[in-house]
Amino acid sequence: MTASDVNRGPAGPDDGAVGRTPTGGDGPADRKRPSQRLYNHPAAGWGAAKSVGRVLVKEHAFVDGPRAVFRMNHENGGFDCPGCAWPDDIKGLKLDICENGIKHVTWEMTPKRVGADFFARHTVAELSTWSDFALEDQGRLTEPVVYDAVRDRYAPISWPDAFALIGRELRGLDSPNEAAFYTSGRLGNEATFLYQLMAREFGTNNLPDCSNMCHDASGRALQAALGTGKGTADLADWEAADALFIMGVNAASNAPRMLTALADAYRRGAQIVHVNPLIEAAATRTIVPHDMTDMALFKSTPTSTLTIQVRVGGDMAFLRGVAKAVLEESAHDPKALDHEFIGRYTFGFEDYRALCEATSWEQLEEQSGVPRADILKAARIYSASDRTLVSWCLGITQHEHGVDTVREIVNVLLLRGNLGREGAGPSPVRGHSNVQGNRTCGIDHRPTPDFLDRLADACGIDPPREHGLDTVRTIEAMNEGRVKVFLGMGGNFALAAPDTAYTAQGLRRCALTVHVSTKLNRSHLVHGGKALILPCLGRTEKDHQRRGVQGTTVEDSMSMVHLSVGMKKPASPHLLSEPAIIAGIARATLPGSRTPWESYIEDYDRIRDTMAQVLLGFEDFNRRVRLPLGFRIRQPARELAFLTPSGRAEFSAAGLPDAPPPGDVIVLQTMRSHDQWNTTIYSDNDRYRGVSNIRTLILMNGEDMRARDIATGDLVDITATARDGSRRRLKRYRAIEYSMPRGCAAGYMPEMNVLVAASDYSRQSDQPLMKNIMVRVTPSPQQ
Template identity: 75%
Template sequence: MSAESENEKTDPTAGSSGESAPFRFRPYHHPAAGWGAAKSVGRVLAREGEFLDGPRGIMRMNHEGRGFDCPGCAWPDDLKGLHLDICENGIKHVTWEMTHKRVGRDFFAAHTVGELSRWSDAALEDQGRLTEPMRYDPDTDRYVPISWPDAFDLVGRALRELDEPDQAAFYTSGRLGNEATFLYQLLARELGTNNLPDCSNMCHEASGRALQASLGTGKGTVDLKDWEVTDALFVMGVNAASNAPRMLTSLVEAYKRGAQIVHINPLIEAAARRAIIPHEFLAMASFRSTPTSTLNLQPRIGGDMALLRGMAKVVLDEARTDPKALDTEFIERHTSGFAEYRALCEATSWEEIEHQSGVARADIRKAALVYCEADRSIFSWCLGVTQHDHGVDTAREIVNLLLLRGNLGREGAGPSPVRGHSNVQGNRTCGIDHRPTGEFLDRLAAVCEIDPPRRHGLDTVGTIEAMHRGDVLVFVGMGGNFALAAPDTPYTFAALQKCRLTMHVSTKLNRSHLVHGRDALILPCLGRTEKDQQRAGVQATSVEDSMSMVHLSIGMKRPASPHLLSEPAIVAGIARAALPDSATPWERYVEDYDRIRDTMSHVLDGFEDFNRRVRLPLGFRIRQPARELVFDTPSGRAEFSTATLPDVVPAEDRLVLCTMRSHDQWNTTIYSDNDRYRGVKNLRTLIFMNADDMRERGIGKFDDVDITSIARDGSTRSLHGYTAIPYDIPRGSAAGYMPEMNVLCAIGDYSTQSDQPLMKNVRITVRAAS
């Protein structure tokens, strides 16, 4: 058998169109970004036919002044005027939105929902931009046109006819601008509910709760300037090359100035090896790559907390002979609970740490010594840390480690969670929170003259369960693809189908439009790249990045259809129909978004003088009290936590599955069936496994396998005919793609600490296909 044939297999289910395509797997050994990214961008522009608007968009994206913010990830914009502060996946996202393809009434007249339900998700979105409001017609099983006034009247009537406001839920995916976000939460609370589930409930809820408990703030404290001067970066549970590609620039620059970079992840991803930054023209011309790591550690899935405890144990041991290992002055002046934490670390054996982390003591010591020798350190993490039952404890353990050496409240040091979606952090800041604080509600009541509900609302899992019970009857989705993003896919589908009305504000057709309630609406909105013309002129919206910078975004392109409305206009239309006697000036808000910002400035902490400050060069940064060593905690100090290590080692016949995105994917949007950085072409129905785990189960390379998950309640869920690929991943661990594998995560398997679905900690068995 030839070397090529050993790495190829024909899979009849591969390919976005469902046609036969040759699956190929060849381990990726090239630098991240560089010419591979450049070629990919060229193919995307050619595929979408965007040879004029595409390059124009690239030159306007993430640019200070009259540019628009990338609708992809939430990585901060460059602070020094870089003219190509872009990435491959951001360009994919923008050209996907700017496509010339359209989905209008003729398309829906030609295809029933039943037919469309058999299409792949990539094929659905590839049809192009939605152009007008549509309503589901059960008699023909088709979506048919509906006017905007009639659509608003339908939603308003459905909301008014509910027995109580909590029978409605208002979801947002994270891409909503700050102004629309504020109006959206105002609508829900004036209606009388805090049922505001969002994608953070599935992603970084653990980070927010951990940082709030430890430091009194739900956000990271560092900014991009800190990344530029830190001595050591610890990057945990992040696939940066795909999910936050502009981080590569920071990693390359850090390496060049001599900083230490430690990646901690079960898979050694492309971003943890080498990179060529496309805007570094000399490096591109010479094919010269730069390392992006100085050390890689591969804990078992869920083993991060034990590894961190081991690092803390080393720091405390070093302090016996090196007085500089601990910042005792910082600990005494600014922290609480150190003695208890030190005792816990001393009582935790190395045997337990090695067993639970899956990493040898000597390797943990290497990382710990990097930390001890660095004057300033940053810990950055993403969903590999949070989507576990113990995600809050792990994020708090990161803070524990930072506190030991006073890595807080000074330049180049602190916690830096990586938020995955543009403005998801802004959504939470501006009121999308099912557990709002009393202080926020008091301000909202006083400024907006409403009586908001005080009881907590439903999060994402709670909303799905409530729909399934029949307790939530109206589901409003503001962006995203809820049906595919959520866990336990069949259960979620059934829950949505029990609703009286499901309504989705969207730019493109997706699975959630086909899994609908008894009545259903698709309301098309403007994209981030498009001009938002209102009575007062072209409007700008604001977004908040992963490091608390707030800045304006202004679209450049003519809207895909004259029938599109902006998200603030859609929210206002729903609000006026649902609350006909409301004193809120909904129409005035839509005429001029400055009026929304004026109101926000009186409600939201850190948004004072909003309209002036957001127009400053680069916008403004929301104040982070913990950065100033001001802690809104019960003790008024930073709090050490003392959680015991969880048992993350699977039973002998089981593996722990981590779901993740491929490189050619953004959340639930799948651009192709390729995953360049992991060497996969033309296949998504796969599972990456340790080679020894495969041999132990009698599974050969590229064999078809059946995967079964075992939920806490003993129930099982299965996927059949997946391809097993040997991969560099710790024993007992496995990985595969979401949303296809979301079916394996039971609705009841969520964290008792954060209520997040355990998307990266699914207990499974894998067997050769029967």
């Protein structure tokens, strides 16, 4: 691929880049003047309340908004928040909500509509010049549409005709592997199961999903170390832990309900260590909105007892430093290690001990960017704790060495037996509702033989056995003409994926692209030769089928499965549920199928009965999911049963990566703003980082800026050189000084996804290196 320059400004029809965020209206608008100020208010609290109020007013959600607040994340007929995957409260809290969840729900419940008249007014070429905010802000899609190449417009199409078009294209392929079936985390468990069943009955394991870009490193590491691809801790463990290590996550924006757990932990005297290059709002203090007394008194609670500013990519060296300190302490204090646990339940300890002893403190300081004294502070907290829990997110996983780093987390936990008991264990934070459920229910391009055997027995199909394509390899295959049909269930693939222009080019090379969506987005405009947009019900809406209103299930970050039932009338009578859309595609594509698609859609209990036969831990599914709070999927490692080759929890003895960047290179990490959810941008503001009216920015260390003769507010060019030698450039971004280690920088996704080449992915996890982009930053030339 040749070098590319990506400029700020609206995305043109050919560059695949993101657009600017306007102030609103039926199209693009001028950008306001950017500003920055320090924001020292507590996380959540009245700032969140004011933000929620503005959103409710803007979306005219004066009735449905408050109703949603009292139905979201509730047992007994409530609906699951379509935002993050943080577990629901286990004690009956009536306001188990957060600012971003309410934004997400009201964004879905908007009264604005996108129908045939809208598409009649606007060509795809025109819409391609709009910002991403403007596209989504037009409102809910109301009917299926098909691309008309002659008029360069989307036009209405009936559901039967849309399904027939998909069926013809899929049946006409030379091989089922010429199709890819993408999934975002918004898909419920029942739809997920049907989707993978359809793809495998069709004959392919090409099931890329958003986990390929987020937490595959976690799954692979935990599977190798413990024999399970998930964390073992649950919400009760968060409430019992003596020490919590929070790594690589900005909880105040990405999992705001975690703030309640952190505030409660602080109040009971637990130690809370935040490890992150940036000091985020969640690592300071909070006012929990449902704590009425604290809200009335403006009383905040600290959410941290120690903050470690590790260099980008230096987390593994920091963890090894903690382990080295504990092992050194064990030389004079036998209680520093849990010798009984290590001897009885682990494998590979002596090799790991030798590796830690051979690693010098100088190397650990250099690689982590953390002084030895601060590493020792964290190690003392760990050693003094009887029950320690470690939680992490994408700041840990989106690196070349993400699998090794997660395994190092497990190493540290094993040293003191922090597994299989209350208040302890690994606890990854999933950033999207039901993304973990997608993987549990079969969305996996590398399915296990055992899973395929159970699927074959229960469903009477002969599923393919060869591994399919993940996200990175799907993009490559589309560009090479090996994938000709792309079907996306939710999400905004063109913006969520790396190498934005290359991804868009691949989508355009497809014979057919199909997107099942609730709102218009960039992916609909970078379409194949033929294209469909199929509108579906949202999580908040009632799903009426022949046997009555249906509920769907979701799985949270901590393996709890519960029922979600919509509360409001659908945005359009022409919307179908995701299970119904999948069944319609399956009937048109697999005319000889013996799968009871119509019966499944009449009553989702029937889908769950089949799932109970296929999915381990889902036995007696229909009864258990209707219990208060649902049920938790069994985690063998939680019971100290390890499904590993050794039958034990396995230490890893991986070498440390070389984290410090060479020469004048800076390591850039992408991140969300606070007023953003995945690729959905609500505004140009980032309240917790003190930024207003701008997204085209780069946060930098002050010394790095001065060494390059850059002052806060200056315009800079950012150039990334990929592994394949190609270069990508963002021009005229604003540099802002921010507290972080030297050699590190940060900026927003999806705008900065253009800097990540398709070749820049981890060889350990196949995840794009969104948190480890090697860039050079220079002052922009005068214009």
